[in-house]
Amino acid sequence: METIKIQGTEDTPRIILDAENDILEISGRSLPEDVAAFYEPVLNWLKDYGENPKDKTIFNFKLTYFNTASSKLLLDILMILEELKEKGNDILIRWHYPEEDEDMEEAGDEYADIVDVPFEKVSY
Amino acid sequence: MDKKPDVKGFLEFVYEFYKTMKAHEITLVYEGEITHQITKAFTSLTESNMSKDDEPNSVQRRVFHVMVECLQNISKHADDFTSHDYLFSGRGIFLVSKGENEYSVTTGNAVENDKIGYLTDLLESINTMGKEELKELYKKQMKEGRLSEKGGAGLGFIDIKRKTNRELEYHFLPITNDTSFFLLTSTISRSDI
Numbered sequence: 001m002e003t004i005k006i007q008g009t010e011d012t013p014r015i016i017l018d019a020e021n022d023i024l025e026i027s028g029r030s031l032p033e034d035v036a037a038f039y040e041p042v043l044n045w046l047k048d049y050g051e052n053p054k055d056k057t058i059f060n061f062k063l064t065y066f067n068t069a070s071s072k073l074l075l076d077i078l079m080i081l082e083e084l085k086e087k088g089n090d091i092l093i094r095w096h097y098p099e100e101d102e103d104m105e106e107a108g109d110e111y112a113d114i115v116d117v118p119f120e121k122v123s124y
Numbered sequence: 125m126d127k128k129p130d131v132k133g134f135l136e137f138v139y140e141f142y143k144t145m146k147a148h149e150i151t152l153v154y155e156g157e158i159t160h161q162i163t164k165a166f167t168s169l170t171e172s173n174m175s176k177d178d179e180p181n182s183v184q185r186r187v188f189h190v191m192v193e194c195l196q197n198i199s200k201h202a203d204d205f206t207s208h209d210y211l212f213s214g215r216g217i218f219l220v221s222k223g224e225n226e227y228s229v230t231t232g233n234a235v236e237n238d239k240i241g242y243l244t245d246l247l248e249s250i251n252t253m254g255k256e257e258l259k260e261l262y263k264k265q266m267k268e269g270r271l272s273e274k275g276g277a278g279l280g281f282i283d284i285k286r287k288t289n290r291e292l293e294y295h296f297l298p299i300t301n302d303t304s305f306f307l308l309t310s311t312i313s314r315s316d317i
Binding site for chain 1: 160163164168181182185186188189192193196259262263266267269271276279280282283287
């Protein structure tokens with residue numbers, strides 16, 4: 001499977017989708033100008049990955065900021081992962097948040113409420 | 125023709141304007157089209173100012189959140205009028221002020237009068253909601269809502285109320301028979317909460 005590596009900028013997150021090395025990660029800031037267009041390749045990659053997933057899939061979110069439009073797209077990503085879990089795959093979400101950032105921690109709790117996927121919170 | 129008196133009058137106006145800004149503790153004011161570039165520039169400017177002032181991280185994060193959502197409200201929702209230049213789509217006024225105890229982010233943009241009812245109902249219903257209700261509404265809207273053509277998720281006002289923990293203060297002022305100026309101001313406490 002092709003690897004996706006997108007460098008982070010001041011308004012777009014760094015993204016690594018590397019099935020071979022088991023690195024699935026979104027980090028940094030997310031307020032892209034066109035949020036749907038920015039996340040489209042990520043959603044497509046995950047759908048392709050779902051055709052032939054690894055035995056265990058760990059997806060890391062390590063965002064420091066995301067706007068409300070991005071929050072909707074992050075949920076789309078989580079919903080694809082939820083589908084994979086429903087099909088019997090071993091899926092884990094790791095939600096990383098800065099230790100003192102209660103809002104980011106709470107955002108993780110909210111996603112964990114919405115989607116039925118094992119969620120692990122990691123403070124740093 | 126001697127233009128000097130006009131120039132002097134203008135410069136005096138600029139000084140009055142400056143004093144008014146100072147009196148209202150306005151640190152940033154902008155009128156015009158709100159683009160993504162503008163959003164990035166203003167947020168990064170305010171961020172570096174707050175960082176210089178050693179604002180607590182939580183305050184910085186909340187001001188950043190509110191600024192982005194306010195700016196995107198205008199860029200994604202400001203009405204598309206063609207008859208008047210100043211009512212052009214995506215245009216508006218944007219102010220940031222910094223007082224002793226709080227930051228305020230204020231936006232103003234033209235809306236068609238037939239949207240006032242919808243906006244008032246939306247803002248009033250958000251204002252009556254407590255923390256838990258807002259959280260549930262946010263989750264529901266995130267799940268069920270769709271992105272608009274311009275990329276709005278219908279979550280901005282909810283997010284602002286949640287981040288500021290204060291009522292959304294707003295006002296409509298008539299421009300013409302069919303249009304009004306919609307003003308919204310959000311206040312973020314400077315104490316670390």
